[in-house]
Structure formats: structure tokens, C-alpha cells
Amino acid sequence: MTHSVNLLVAKQHNIGILIRALRQELNISKERFAAELSVTFLTINFWEIEMEDLIP
Incomplete structure (x- = not known):
């Protein structure tokens, strides 16, 4: 599950x-x-800037 969450966050960052x-x-x-x-x-x-803060 953790891998799926990390992948989702990474995709959102790319967006x-x-x-x-x-x-x-x-x-x-x-x-x-x-x-x-x-x-x-x-x-x-949020989409442009704050998503960067969610990437570990």
C-alpha cells in the first residue's frame, strides 16, 4: 500500500x-x-507548488 501511495503522490507532482x-x-x-x-x-x-512538499 505504501508503494501505491508514493506512486500516486509522484504522479500528482508530475501533474x-x-x-x-x-x-x-x-x-x-x-x-x-x-x-x-x-x-x-x-x-x-496547490497543484503547482505545494505538491512539491509532499515528495519525500
């Missing part, structure tokens, strides 16, 4: 990296990107 790269490629702010995806700024911030 955060991809989201940041896409947003930067589009040259839009976190606020605008959040609005385009119908999520909050805090969600984008």
Missing part, C-alpha cells in the same frame, strides 16, 4: 509540473488559468 509548464507556455497568471479551468487560485497554487 503539477505539467500544469505550471502549460500555464507558463500560455503566459497567463495563476488567477486566469484557474478561471479558465473553473477552479480557484488556491487549487492551481
